[in-house]
Amino acid sequence: MPRILRAALAAVLLFSSFAAGAQDAATAVPASDAVAADATPAPPPRAIDAADLSAYVDGLVDAAMERDGIAGVTVAVVDREGPLLLRGYGFSSLEPRREVDPAGTLFRIASISKTFTYLLGLQLVDAGRLDLDKPVNDYLPEALKLPDDGYPPVLVRHLFTHTAGFEDSAMGHLFVDRADRVLSPTEYLQRHRPKRVRAPGTFAVYSNYSVALLGALVAHVSGADPGSGSGASFDTLVERQLFQPMGMRLTTFREPLRDGDPRKSGPAFDGRWSKGFERAGGAFRPQAFEHIAHAGPAGGASSTASDMGRYMRMLLRGGELDGVRVLSPSQYARLAAEPLFRNAPQVGGFSYGFFDTRIGSLRVLGHGGATSWFHSNMAVAPDAGVGVFISTNTDTGRRFAGQFAEKVFQRYFEQARVPPPAAVPEGFDASRFAGSYSSKRGNYTSAEKAFLATTAQVAAADDGSLVITVGGEGSRWVPEGGLVFREAEGPGRIVFFEDGDGRVAGYDSPLGHNAFERVGPMQQGNTLLAGIALAGAVSLLVLVGGWLRRGRRDQAAPAARRSAFWLYLSALAWLAFVVLVLVYMRGAEADETALFYGYPGTLFTALLWSVPLLFVLVLVDLLHLPAAWRARGWGFWRKLRHTAAVAVYVFAAVLLWTWNLVGWKL
Numbered sequence: 001m002p003r004i005l006r007a008a009l010a011a012v013l014l015f016s017s018f019a020a021g022a023q024d025a026a027t028a029v030p031a032s033d034a035v036a037a038d039a040t041p042a043p044p045p046r047a048i049d050a051a052d053l054s055a056y057v058d059g060l061v062d063a064a065m066e067r068d069g070i071a072g073v074t075v076a077v078v079d080r081e082g083p084l085l086l087r088g089y090g091f092s093s094l095e096p097r098r099e100v101d102p103a104g105t106l107f108r109i110a111s112i113s114k115t116f117t118y119l120l121g122l123q124l125v126d127a128g129r130l131d132l133d134k135p136v137n138d139y140l141p142e143a144l145k146l147p148d149d150g151y152p153p154v155l156v157r158h159l160f161t162h163t164a165g166f167e168d169s170a171m172g173h174l175f176v177d178r179a180d181r182v183l184s185p186t187e188y189l190q191r192h193r194p195k196r197v198r199a200p201g202t203f204a205v206y207s208n209y210s211v212a213l214l215g216a217l218v219a220h221v222s223g224a225d226p227g228s229g230s231g232a233s234f235d236t237l238v239e240r241q242l243f244q245p246m247g248m249r250l251t252t253f254r255e256p257l258r259d260g261d262p263r264k265s266g267p268a269f270d271g272r273w274s275k276g277f278e279r280a281g282g283a284f285r286p287q288a289f290e291h292i293a294h295a296g297p298a299g300g301a302s303s304t305a306s307d308m309g310r311y312m313r314m315l316l317r318g319g320e321l322d323g324v325r326v327l328s329p330s331q332y333a334r335l336a337a338e339p340l341f342r343n344a345p346q347v348g349g350f351s352y353g354f355f356d357t358r359i360g361s362l363r364v365l366g367h368g369g370a371t372s373w374f375h376s377n378m379a380v381a382p383d384a385g386v387g388v389f390i391s392t393n394t395d396t397g398r399r400f401a402g403q404f405a406e407k408v409f410q411r412y413f414e415q416a417r418v419p420p421p422a423a424v425p426e427g428f429d430a431s432r433f434a435g436s437y438s439s440k441r442g443n444y445t446s447a448e449k450a451f452l453a454t455t456a457q458v459a460a461a462d463d464g465s466l467v468i469t470v471g472g473e474g475s476r477w478v479p480e481g482g483l484v485f486r487e488a489e490g491p492g493r494i495v496f497f498e499d500g501d502g503r504v505a506g507y508d509s510p511l512g513h514n515a516f517e518r519v520g521p522m523q524q525g526n527t528l529l530a531g532i533a534l535a536g537a538v539s540l541l542v543l544v545g546g547w548l549r550r551g552r553r554d555q556a557a558p559a560a561r562r563s564a565f566w567l568y569l570s571a572l573a574w575l576a577f578v579v580l581v582l583v584y585m586r587g588a589e590a591d592e593t594a595l596f597y598g599y600p601g602t603l604f605t606a607l608l609w610s611v612p613l614l615f616v617l618v619l620v621d622l623l624h625l626p627a628a629w630r631a632r633g634w635g636f637w638r639k640l641r642h643t644a645a646v647a648v649y650v651f652a653a654v655l656l657w658t659w660n661l662v663g664w665k666l
Helices: 003-021 033-037 048-070 112-125 156-161 185-191 206-224 232-246 293-296 306-318 331-338 396-412 525-548 558-590 592-598 600-631 634-659
Strands: 072-079 082-094 097-098 276-280 282-289 349-350 354-359 362-371 375-381 386-392 436-437 456-462 466-470 475-481 484-487 493-498 505-510 516-517
Touching: 003 484, 048 082, 048 396, 072 206, 072 396, 082 306, 112 206, 112 331, 112 362, 112 375, 156 206, 156 232, 156 386, 156 396, 185 206, 185 293, 206 232, 206 293, 232 293, 232 331, 276 396, 293 436, 306 386, 306 436, 306 484, 354 396, 362 396, 386 396, 436 505, 493 600, 525 558, 525 634, 558 600, 558 634, 600 634
Parallel strands: none
Antiparallel strands: 072 082, 072 386, 082 097, 276 282, 349 354, 354 362, 362 375, 375 386, 436 456, 436 516, 456 466, 466 475, 475 484, 484 493, 493 505, 505 516
């Protein structure tokens, strides 16, 4: 029962008791009946004991902050009736020092922002103003229509489910560290449109661009602030349709931008944003504000734990909050229905953009979000009637933010607890699954490929399980039958898929927002690094060999001497290239943000435009190779060394081409 109705009923009963007290004693009701008449309905039992939750969460957060070095954390745990826990931990600023206030400190919630964009789109779908199965070009303004690129048209449903087929792109543009670098949404969506690399509807592969485009589409169809071209249209729409009805006073897509920018946040938000921190050298280093207003619908919102608690309560209450209907029953029914898309039946899916997953047997709708410094997660379990939100303001908070909701649900709800996996079947052969797999969420057509690639190494353990290592972190997976594997220490499942010949070709990730495809050695980042390093080492050996032979007369023919000359020149060029690559990598390790914000940068641009020269030198070396083999006075081993050096340069050049590391692919 809505709170306002309970309050009204209590007032009526209270008034009746006063009226009854004014009656003649002869007509008074028996005492037992009077008590019953005066009593208000007992509130429904809370899903979680608040005192126990407080102690439990305090312990979790304190331990994580100390273990991982996290400056500040903000938490909201709510049920349908109200907050169970709203708490801030640590600090949001060092100068001046400010503690985290769950009701007043703004954290960047990054991709959780997408859920607001999805709800605006859902409202239009339910109203019949958007058709999921029509091309997005039917609804986009002329400036943003997608070109015909040989694939079938992108439909509206593909933007809700990350199935449009876009490659990933982020370097140098998704987040920017200065307000004067923030573009208008139209300019951003035109300038940084990624290529489509697969047919729509084949795989769900997470795409920030898809949701930024959906935001522009929603704003255009809604007609909010038409013609502004500044992004204010979307900001105004989400405030009017969602934030104001839910009473989320301190939630905004606006940012501290330059005067005159209609997306600039007002004075109500001044001094409320938490700083983002890098943990380095045992200290917390405050970082610049990360702007994303140009792609705001995909990740630009900031909020407090208190406001996020209100948001989750609305979702738990079927679209209603404090007597205000935010989502109509039909809109909420669409959200709560089966997902619009799953990569496989056993993995998570997308319900109008919300991640639709399970912890144990408990269904959870939610979303995570991350910037360089903030890590957040929101998880709403309708059947349990509880929602959990957490955000951390330090780069080291990723793992804790990702695990927090799962820990809370598993402590208080039996259905969220995961039984131990079954034993591996006798004689199960896991070797067919072993190999290297590359994430489909990557770049395919530009030099960003080398920065955005993620490779998973899958190894068969002695007991028939699989060990999957990504980014140095390993996890164990146990077969459940067929191509399905379950995480040994968690609720996740992965599902392998086969090619037309029955060979294992890849696997779908647990959350359902990505897939990995089997790749050979040339598509692995380690091979690229090894090839560049090998070219540098060989170049050094070639030059040392030439130095040691200085002063000796070469008896070979002029053609052979020219072959040696070009090899020495190639060695100088490759060695210089490798040295500059090392300088670039050292700089990137020292300041990753400079690499990200400043991409591609002068040095990287120069490196990639020098690559065509390396290609020319490799071609010249190949053309002179027959002369080297015909050289009189050259022994067999010198000829072999010369050939091996050319082969290494060819190998390195092929790797650079394979990874798009050439100037015109910046």
